[in-house]
Amino acid sequence: MIGIESLTKEYGGKAVVKDVSMRIETGTITVIVGTSGSGKSTFLRMINRLVEPTAGSVEIDGTDTRRMKAYELRRRIGYVIQDHGLFPHWTVARNVATVPRLLGWGREEIEARVHELLALLQLDPDEIAPRYPHQLSGGQAQRVGVARALAARPDMLLMDEPFGALDPVIRAKAQQDLKEIQERLGSTILLVTHDMSEAIKLGERIAVMSEGRVEQLAPPGEILTRPASAIVESLVGEEDRPFRYLSLLPIAPLVEPGSAEGPAIGAERSLRDALAEMIWSGREALPVVDASGRERGRVTRAALIAAGRPPR
Amino acid sequence: MRRLAGLFLRLGLLALVLAFLLAPSAFRPLLEPFAPEGAPAIYDRASLLSLTVSHLLIVIAAIVPAILISLGLAILVSRPVGAEFLPLSRAIVNIGQTFPPVAVLALAVPVVGFGTWPTLIALFLYGLLPIFENALAGLTGLRPSVAEAARGSGMTGTQRLVQVELPLALPVMIEGVRISLVIALSTATIGSTVAAKGLGEVIIAGLNSSNLAFVLQGGLLTGALAVILYDGLGQVARLADRRG
């Protein structure tokens, strides 16, 4: 558990981050979203003390981070940044091994870990490990950056716009993969982005920051349906709001008995996917199948639209 | 505030140099401690003003043609016609810069004899390289998007050169001239070993007679001229940059 208490950063008397407190439970993804200049990066960088707070404290599992040496703290926290920051003079293997080497792991242990991580991130270790960063594609470099951050099994992962440099198709895949890895490893992740869709897609909880303050800290559904302030509302986007909300809701609860024409849709997909399919194929209802492909019933447009109305 | 201080510093240095050239005897008390007993503290075999003028004239006479020729060459090899020569000219510049100025000077003497000519030739040859290198860097280092935009808006080769490439390369070119000028001012003092007229004469006279006062006045005067010219051209470059 990470406990953040009244964290504040001032530059020349001007506060960039003002009195931010939050608790981050182990094994969850928290996304900080905000416009540029909202203080979100500074906030993130205070957690691994790349920026020293002016006031306030950060505790990791009950230990105040101020009581550790900054570099020792950073070795316990994985860090991923937008342009990946891979060391250009080291191979991929050497890059991934950075923190294990700093911690003095044995050679074989490091080698095995590098191999394991590259495989986890769907990079062929034999092919990618000996390469230099300039020989990687953008997507590969980003994965190597994540592998490097995970190498020493850190207490948590800080990610500062980790997908910012990727094109939309690769970005969507990278987001999906991150989510799967997080579920598999049970990692604690704090991710900064300016992209609300990314926040909604990834975050179990979303903190909306503006002018150095947290405007709202809540699960994505609540951010969408009950924005705490005008600023949060504007970030959510009035016309995108219903679709974003639908994207959070699975089809399964709306399945009713009956049948429908045409190809079926998986029960685990979102209502937004179902709506898209209805519009595109001009159908009032879709047959729904479960994970094993067995027909479960159907979902109708009326039920879907009713479900998309925010609870009052 | 800083700009004002800079202006005063520049004018002060210029005034100091002019005062020293016009009334050197006023500075005698300052230099006397460095001269041996009974030896003159101010160079007296020729007027410092005339030596300074001929020093500057030699430098200008060498650098002006160096600018014209190296600029012409840089434009030539950065055009499609001369593109074939680009790698070779780079290599020649690279190798040429390894030739020590003294060696160039000394090697010119057997060809043209003593006096001003070998100095002029050495300064000219040595001045070519930095100017050429910088002009080339400026002309070939244009941002691809800008070059593309110039082509895309339908400019002819000459229009691109005159309206886009040269103005954008100007600050870098001026930087090359600055470097050449400082090297030339310094190298011209060595010219006095082959009997060219200039401030080197004062320094060498000082070395020969162990008169540090001479060495100091010759050296500092040359240094001050270099600083003034270097700084002045720097201001020009800044203006050019703002406009470009």
Place this chain on the structure above:
Amino acid sequence: MRLRPDKLGVPMGALLAVSLALPMASLRANRIAAAEPQGLFAALPSAWAAGLLALAALAVAVALFARDPRLRLALPVAMLLALFVAIGEAGRTLAAEAGDYARVAPGAGFWIGAFALSILFTDAIIRLDLSPLGRLGVLAASSLALALILMTGQWDALSILAEYRGRAAAFWREGGHHLQLAFGSLAAALVAGVPLGILIHRVRWLREPVLNGLSLMQTIPSIALFGILIVPLGWAAANVPGAAELGVKGIGMAPAFVALFIYSLLPMVANTTAGLTAVPEGVREAAAGMGLTRRQQLISVELPLALPVVLTGVRIVLVQNIGLATIAALIGGGGFGTFVFQGLGQTATDLILLGALPTVALAFVSAVFLDAVIDLLPAAAR
């Protein structure tokens, strides 16, 4: 197929052709007599002269029309070697006719021909697009060829070697001084300049004053700086205990060494700082974020990435120092400049060449060598 002559081949081929019409060598009855130019056929036995002409014709043809870079390399190399051997032969031929005191030197034809061939040679090497190791190989082979020509005595009849024989001991002694000055001051500049560069990279407000101060030192003409330093070092030798024993003297190598050191500082410091500044922000941030200590960040990330730029500084300093070390002779500091200035004083061209040619060769070899080393660094670090 229409033959289109090579753009570089036209001027260089013409230059090579002209050079053959110019005097190949010059003959003087004694060391200070006036030079008489000697044409190709006067300087060489007719078989040699004819052979050289034939080879030159072939070389011109290749320069004009050949496409294969290997062929374009082979002929200038062959012709250069032939020219080098022939000039030695000319020395022997002319000296045999003119007697013991006669001096034979290469003439304008030789120099211009060698120049044109060197350009063609350089051009061929560029077209071959050699790897750094390949360039080092060419450098080694050229040096070896030159050493062989000198060691077999092929040039012994030439006047520059006559000058050398008269002062062989002095030549090697001054050569040693030259190297000590150039490399010693480089080492000192490395030891002082790299830490200073790191310091002003980290302490930002120091950057401008330090770099401006060092630039200001560069404007003082070298002969003046050498001269000015005589005073403090003379004072140190007289007043600092132990200084004189360490070889500190008012005149001689000490002021020259210090002056070269002062000139070396700017390129060393400026390049170190520039190299460190060029490390991408993301890399710097990642290094700190991974938990490297300040020291580890510097040693395992920043300095390795700055290395190519630092080495470029070393190249600048070395080439500059080899050149400037010639000036040390003016204040009794020795080095090859001794012969240059003696030669200027006596109007003895051969003596000037004896000092100037090794200096040029030394600077050239250092530059080519360091360029190749910089290119050999892993591409990632560049």
